[in-house]
Amino acid sequence: MASPTLTVRGVELGAGRPEIIVPVAGDDEAALHGHLAAARRAPARIVEWRTDRFARGAGTAEHRAAVLAALPGVREALGQERALLLTLRTSAEGGDREIADEDLAALLIGAIRASAPDGAPLVDLVDVETARDAGAVRAVAEAARARVVAVVGSFHDFAGTPEEARIVEILRGQRALGADLPKVAVTPRDPRDVLALLGASLTVAADAAGPHLAISMGSLGAVSRVAAETFGSAATFASAGEASAPGQLDAEDVSRLLDLLRP
Template sequence: MRRRTATVRGIELGRARPEIIVPLVGADEEDLLAQAGSAASTRARIMEWRLDRFRPDLGDTGEHREAVLAVLPALRAQLGPDRALLVTFRTVAEGGARPIADVDLGILLDALISVRRAGTQSPVDLVDIETSRDAGTVARVISAAHRHGTVVVGSFHDMETTPSEAELVKILRAQRRLGADVPKIAVTPRSARDVLTLLSASLTVAEDLSGPHIAISMGPLGASTRVAAETFGSAATFATVGEGSAPGQLRAEDVAEMLELLRP
C-alpha cells in the first residue's frame, strides 16, 4: 500500500526526499522580500512566511492584517511560480513573537486563504494552524483551506519538553482526524533519549501510511532530526537562509547536501 501524499505546485510532500522549508522572518517589506529572494536561490522549494514576525510595530490586529495582505502579491512574485508559500502565525504560547486572540487568528488566516485573482493560482499554498487553539477556530480554518484547495499543516510545539512517544503519536493522529493534511510536531529534547522518542514516534506514524507528517526535535541536541527525516518518515525539515525561526535550524544548502548524502 502506497503512502498518501499532499501536493502543492508540483511538490509532492510525503514522497521521496523530504522537502526543505525556509522560514521568512523579515520585520518589514524590504527585509521580507530580500530574504525571500535569497531563499528562492537555494534548493528549498517551500517558504514559510512567519506572519507573527512581520511588522512588529503594528500592535493593532486589523492594521497588521492589512499590512500582511498588502505585501502578499509582492512576496508571491518574488518566490516565482515553482515555489510554494506556507503562511504561519506562530502564537506566543508555542514560541511565536506576538499574541493574538483565536478569533483574530481565524480572521487573518481566512483572509489569506481566500485571496485569489481571476485566472491565477492562489498565492497561498499551505496554511499552518496550531491544533491546540480554540476548536471552533481550528475547524473553520481547516474547512476554509480545503474549500480553497489550500494544504493544511496542523501544528503542535512544545518549547520546554518532549512528551512521551505515546503522546506524540496520539497528537499526530488526532491532527489528522481534525483534517490536517500534514500533521506537525516540534518538541524540545532534554536528553539524547528524548530525540529517540521523537524519531520513534515519527516512524510509528509513518507506518500508518495515512499521509505526510513533519516531526522535529528542536535545539542543538535535536539537530540530527533535521537531516534524518527521510529515514524516520518525516516529510519535511526546516532550514535557514539568514535568520532562523526556531532553535537548532541549520543552513538550507547544508541541509540539502546532507539529505542527499544520507539517503537510505
Template sequence: MRRRTATVRGIELGRARPEIIVPLVGAYEDELLAQAEEAVGTRARIMEWRLDRFRPDLEDVEEHREAVIAALPALRAQLGPDRGLLATFRTTAEGGTRPLADLDLGILLEALVTGRRAGTQSAVDLVDIETARDPRTVQRVVSAAHRHGTVVIGSFHDMEGTPPEEELVEILRAQRRLGADVPKIAVTPHSPRDVLTVLSASLTVAEDLSGPHIAISMGPLGASSRVAAETFGSAATFATVGAGSAPGQLRAQDVAEMLELLRP
C-alpha cells in the same frame, strides 16, 4: 500500499526526499523580499512566511492583517511559480513573537487562503494552524483552506520538553482527524533519548500510511532529527537562509547536502 501524499505546485510532500522549508522572517517588506530572493537561490522548494515576525510596529490586529494582505502579492511574485508558500502565524503560546486571539487568528488565516483582495487568489499554497487553538477556529481554517485547495499543516509545539512517545503519536493522529493534510510536531529535547522518542513516534505514524507528517526535535541537541527525516518518515524539515525561526535550524545549503548524503 502506497503512502498518501499532499501536493502543492508540483511538490509532493510525503514522497521520496523530504522537502526543505525556509522560514521568511523579515520584519518589513523590503527585508522579507530580500530574504525570499536569497531563499529561491537554494534547493528549498517551500518558503514559510512567519506572519508573527512581520511588521512588529503594528500592534493593532486589523492594521497588521491589512499589512500582511497588502504584502502578499509582491512576495508571491518574488517566489515565482515553482515555489510553494506556507503562511504561518506562530503565537507566543507555541514559540512565536506576538499573541493573537483565536478569533483574530482565524480571520487572518481565512483571509489569506480565500484571497479576499484582488491579486491574492491562490497566493498561499499551505497554511499552518496550531491545533491546540479553539476547535471552532481550527475547523474554520481547515474548512476554508480545503475549499480553496490549500494544504493544511496542523501544528503542535512544546517549547519546554518532549512528551512521551505515545502522546506524540496520538497528537499526530488527532491532527489528521481534525483535517490536517500534514500533521506537525516540534518539541524540545533535554537528552538524546528525547530525540529518539520523536524519531520513534515519527516512524510509528509513517507506518500508518495515512499521509505525510513532520516531526522535529528542536535545539542543537535535536539537530540530527532535521537531517534524518527521510529515514524516520518525516516529510519535511526547516532550514535557514539568514535568520531562522526556531532553535536548532541549520543552513538550507548544508541540510540539502546532508539529506542527499544520508538517503537510505
C-alpha cells in the same frame, strides 16, 4: 482512502527525499523581500512566511490588512515553482505576536481566500496551532479545503518532549482535526527524547494516512532534521540566513546531508 502523499504547487510531500522549508521574515516589505531573495537562492521548494514578524507594532486589524496587502508581492517574488506556507506564531509558540483565536482564524482565512488575477490562491499552505480553539481550527481547515489549500496542523513544546505514545496521539489527532500535514516540534532534554520523537514519527508513517513533520529542536535534536527520510518525516526546516527555531541548520548544509543520509 487517504493518500500517503500531498502535492502542493507540484511539490510532492511524503515521497522520496524530504522537502526543505525555508522561513522568511522581516518587519516591513523591504526587509521581507530581502529575505525572499535569499530564500530563492536556497535549495528549497517551499518558503514559509512568518507573518508574526511583519508589521510588529501594528494592532490586530492593521496587521491583518498589512499581511493581506503584501501577499500578492510575496507570491510574485517567489515565482510559480515555489510553494508558499503562511504562518503566524504567538510568543508561546516561539513567535512574536499575541492574537486571539478568532483573529488568527480571520487572518488565515483571509489569506486562503486571497486570489491571483487568474483566481488561483496566493498561498499553498497555512499553519495553525492545533491546541488553539477547535472551532477556529476547523474553520480554517474548511476554508482551506474549499480553496484546495493545504493545512499544516502544528504542535510545539519548548519545555520538553512528551512520551512517544503521546506524540503519536498528537499527530493522529491533528489529522482528525483536518490537518493535511500534521507537525510536531519538541525540545529534547537527553538523547532518549530524540529517540521518542523519531519512534513516534516511524509509527505514524506506518499508518500511511498522509505525510507529517516531526522535529526535535536544538542542537541535540539536529539529527531529526537531516535524517527525516529514514524516520518518516516528509519535510524539514532550514535557514537561508537567520534561523527561526532552535537548532535550525543552513539549507545548503541540510540539502547535502539529506542526500548523504538517504536510506
